[in-house]
Amino acid sequence: MTEIQKNINNVLTKMIVYSDGNKHDIAHFLKVYSYARMIGEMENLTERQQETLEIAAVIHDIACPVCREKYGDTNGSNQEKESPELVENFLKDVEIDTEMKSRINYLVSHHHTYTNVDGIDYRILLEADFLVNADESEMSEAAILTARERVFKTNTGKKLLTSIYKLPAEEA
Template sequence: MVEEILKEMIIYANGNKKDIAHFLKVHSYARLIGKLEQLDEKTQKILEIAAIVHDIACPLCRKKYGNSNGKFQEIEGPDLVYDFLKPFSLTDLEINRIAYLVGHHHTYENIDGLDYQILLEADFLVNSDEMNADNKTIAAMKNKVFKTATGIKLLEYIYE
């Protein structure tokens, strides 16, 4: 199922190579961190799907607001997730959790669950590279946000 959702999200991105590359990289990091942190199968599936669709609102936000600011994505994303995931064999609870994660993937407080934690870490790993984050920003995120042993090690291996 995850592979089918990946394929559909690539189609949904309508040729935007930057968006496609971004969610593929976030999914890859999220999958890796989740596996190495030994998530249970259900949480791993939710994490991976959330990583694929986390920026589903970017095209709409660019059109509606003129940019894809994270807070706009959090506002617009959940409704898009519900529509996008309807055709797949997911429970309402799974879709609700995925929509929640998409609606909070730029919120670094009140993190409730390893799926949420890992999604933040995976997205930051990719965003740091794409936005050429400075050492001060990376160090602050490491100290304030990163919690998983795997995420911390990846951050250190890549940026230190």
Template sequence: MRTGKVIDAMIGYYSGDARRINHFLKVYGFSKAIGEMEGLDDRTQEILEITAATHDIGIKLSEEKYGNCSGSHQQVEGPPEARKLLEGLGYEDEVIDRVCFIISRHHTYKDIQGIDYQILVEADFLVNAFEDTLPETAVRSFRDKVFRTETGKRFLERLYGIID
């Protein structure tokens, strides 16, 4: 199944919230490119792309329930919302389970399990570093501590002009 339906559903989910829509589309774009450059198999690539499109689905409910969208709230509220959306689109349980697993940990940078999870974290950081105007010291630190893929590191260094 192609991810266009997931993107369409997520744009509908965040209708009127251009900031959130643009964020997940940028994360999706980086995830797709990194996955392709790192040579992911088709199944893992599909899971990565679905996860990238839905990774922040917990924000809306977190803001409604808690008045904020902290990473810990997103990790709790996101998986059930993603499951409903993906079941409605006809995805199989195995795909949904993996997507929900990654969403439930996408703000957790220790014990990253799987290349799909790793790439999602890297792609999300590439976008967040810009959106949050992080200083170069924070970008370098995150690169050194968390980034593992050669493509993700290259993108980060080129985006932020980091020369070692």
């Protein structure tokens, strides 16, 4: 096992503990992580981009417990507001450099913002989270088709979305 994979496994374990037995939250981030990892690999991210993406995918919903307690829901804008400090504290003892920690914090703190997407890691995190959220929230086919047009930019993400949700092929 590589040092990067050990690091990611440590983050996965730490996030499972952080989730304090909330099986829905654990299942959710594991699914998002799985899709993000696959899309990143299929889209040929650099090793550094891949590690950044995978860690961000694992902790992307770190603010959900705080939001449930503080606001009574997990609204995306509240998650983004509460995330920065939580991510910073969570990553303190994770063996990655300051620049990567900063990028992960940015990704987690913007994972409900679909505008000004400034990198493939950000794009893939949005796609992976949408793949899971569309199912968990039982989104309509029309909403999923709109997301395919507006959100999905990677070939792998589009292929997964189209296959999972049995969408009609994209028009050329």
